[in-house]
């Protein structure tokens with residue numbers, strides 16, 4: 089690319105000045121933290137010296153005074169530590185900034201002004217000393233949106249004070265590494281596309297990367313949306329949904345500076361641990377460290393407590409592999425997470441104090457305290473208070489009555505005995521609901537129930553007797569817990585980001601709405617990547633209804649950035665819900681289907697393909713099988729021939745080198761090359777299997793091939 093010499097000199101000088109400014113600020117911040125550190129050490133010493141004799145006596149009669157004295161010394165230390173950590177964060181940002189201070193520039197003339205201003209945009213901002221003038225603007229600042237949304241000409245952006253209009257005369261992009269300007273180019277649409285194509289052609293790393301330099305206009309609109317309480321995205325595989333989700337979380341953090349949103353106010357919910365680990369670098373790389381990240385099953389486990397829960401991966405494995413039980417498993421989760429069953433549960437929960445709690449007259453030390461009628465009345469009234477809370481109040485009421493009459497505080501053992509009925513065993517209650525068939529069918533009489541309801545009841549009873557809570561029952565129990573005890577956690581959450589939206593069922597969304605009653609939501613999914621159930625666009629209407637937010641919007645993304653043209657065209661035939669899928673026009677090899685008569689000759693072929701991929705320099709080569717069972721058998725036959733890993737439910741290994749992975753675990757991830765290794769007709773024949781093939785084949789960035797022993801799947 090030719091650059092005018094004086095422009096180049098200008099840019100080199102600009103870079104030098106920016107780095108010098110950042111270095112100066114870095115040295116200032118480092119000095120500040122040396123002082124902070126010394127102050128913390130001396131304050132700690134003071135605390136030790138002045139309070140050591142009282143710390144041991146905290147439980148003595150003058151303990152309270154000692155505690156007050158202790159906090160008098162401890163509080164300033166806490167403040168200094170917070171200050172220290174803040175400066176440490178600044179230091180980390182400046183160190184990154186010195187390596188690569190900005191990636192773009194726009195020349196913008198504000199309406200009514202004569203001169204174009206040069207606006208440099210980087211991953212974080214840099215302010216000139218002793219002024220409010222920006223040397224580099226954060227990519228999340230309002231003016232930076234002009235870079236993502238406009239080419240040269242008239243442009244505008246929305247600032248807190250309102251819409252600002254103006255004109256763009258130049259858009260420039262830079263590649264700066266280790267403080268050195270490698271190149272820059274003035275961007276028109278074609279050149280930007282070319283730049284992006286080169287970027288997308290690179291080989292994969294084991295972790296997801298940031299996309300700040302190339303965020304597309306339609307992605308930027310979602311990332312910066314502050315209008316909607318519920319922002320939904322339906323995007324084809326590889327359209328950047330996860331990227332958008334994470335950049336949006338970082339953007340909301342930045343917005344939080346003005347809206348008092350703190351790190352604890354944003355939660356990103358991941359479908360599983362492997363995915364959580366895969367995306368774990370992005371938000372820190374965007375300069376934000378403390379966004380809460382949670383795996384959905386862990387949230388269920390936190391609500392239910394003390395019971396081991398079947399993971400979604402384990403659930404999918406059993407759904408996919410079990411031939412006899414398959415339809416029962418599928419119908420069971422579909423029914424138990426449906427609106428109908430939720431209504432049945434609501435009737436059941438309403439009934440609990442009438443039918444399932446045995447109130448008793450209370451005696452203490454032989455003396456009558458209170459009648460069961462009074463106790464029941466107290467529980468049945470005040471419908472707006474959750475049952476669990478009322479039972480707790482009842483407990484206090486009885487204890488107080490005893491104290492009034494007997495003037496003694498009862499000990500815990502006696503309390504437990506007296507108050508047996510105020511503690512509910514939710515699992516036992518749920519079992520009763522399913523065991524008492526007459527009662528169950530009475531509650532269900534107005535609702536549509538599945539034809540194999542009897543099988544589902546038997547299947548559930550068996551599962552509840554095992555020491556693992558199955559995924560569907562865990563969902564139901566979490567719902568009952570929340571309805572009975574109310575929500576005590578997540579009260580401070582203001583923004584919830586949910587990826588892989590198509591994987592959650594009706595009741596899951598009800599749980600989200602109970603947990604995060606006052607939050608705003610960003611929900612991203614792809615109906616073509618649904619596993620274990622049928623899904624179409626109505627899922628988004630359902631979500632809208634369940635979360636019932638004032639303002640909501642659904643954006644659709646139809647362009648895939650991940651796969652080559654050939655892979656995308658091939659994968660599209662597995663997409664069941666017709667929607668146009670555009671590719672980024674990146675070329676590659678045609679996917680091939682290779683069948684062999686014996687496993688050993690198939691393995692030889694797979695080995696040849698792996699060698700080819702390695703020679704091409706591919707960093708991540710995924711051998712995808714339908715199930716964990718198939719993965720294990722492939723692993724056994726290859727492990728002595730090649731360095732290969734296997735991904736299982738609890739794997740947290742980096743996704744690098746050659747690995748074998750069941751298709752449902754590969755969701756959301758991507759690999760340089762994909763080999764679908766069991767593409768025969770026994771494994772893939774149904775409509776559900778089509779979705780599996782869609783997911784597996786769209787994981788490939790550059791190369792996709794399918795292998796099978798015997799007859800190839802008729803779906804290929």
Ligand SMILES: Nc1ncnc2c1ncn2[C@@H]1O[C@H](COP(=O)(O)OP(=O)(O)OP(=O)(O)O)[C@@H](O)[C@H]1O
Pocket residue numbers: 284287288297298299302303304307323324325326327328329330331332614617649650755756757758786
């Ligand atoms: N604007 C962009 N610039 C550069 N790369 C991008 C951009 N948008 C997406 N990508 C890249 O495309 C790939 C797919 O993105 P991502 O995983 O976010 O898509 P997705 O819609 O969540 O995919 P899936 O639903 O298949 O899991 C990633 O490698 C991501 O870095």
